[in-house]
Amino acid sequence: MTARIYKPTRSAMQSGKNRAKLWLLEYEQEVPRSVEPLMGWTSSRDMKQQVRLRFATKEEAVAYAERNAIAYRVEEPKPVATRTMAYSDNFKFNRVGPWTH
Secondary structure (H helix, E strand, O other), X not given: OEEEEEOOOOOOOOOOOOHHHOEEEEEOOOOOXXXXXXXXXXXXXXXXXXXXXXXOOHHHHHHHHHHOOXXXXXXXXXXXXXXXXXXXXXXXXXXXXXXXX
16 A cells, blocks of 8 residues: 655646645555446445545655555656746737737
8 A cells, every 4th residue: 555645736727826735645546446337337445545635745744654654655746837928929029930820
């Protein structure tokens, strides 16, 4: 039973940074999911897969895992690419490339 500690990425629908500050601790899947033959639903007998713990910092999540003897691995967040061009830059007079529709 290992846990994964990571900082989740924002979804494409988010513009704010509210939940991007949290660190999550999730258990990895131990038992494979199975398809229920009558209805076709996907199910699993692994209840730890439903647990998601939120922490303010990575150190808190690691301390929790060590205190409870949980094997864990930490995934560092990827650097965020910054946009240097604004939408209004498309209509500047000194634009380098031609503007097309």
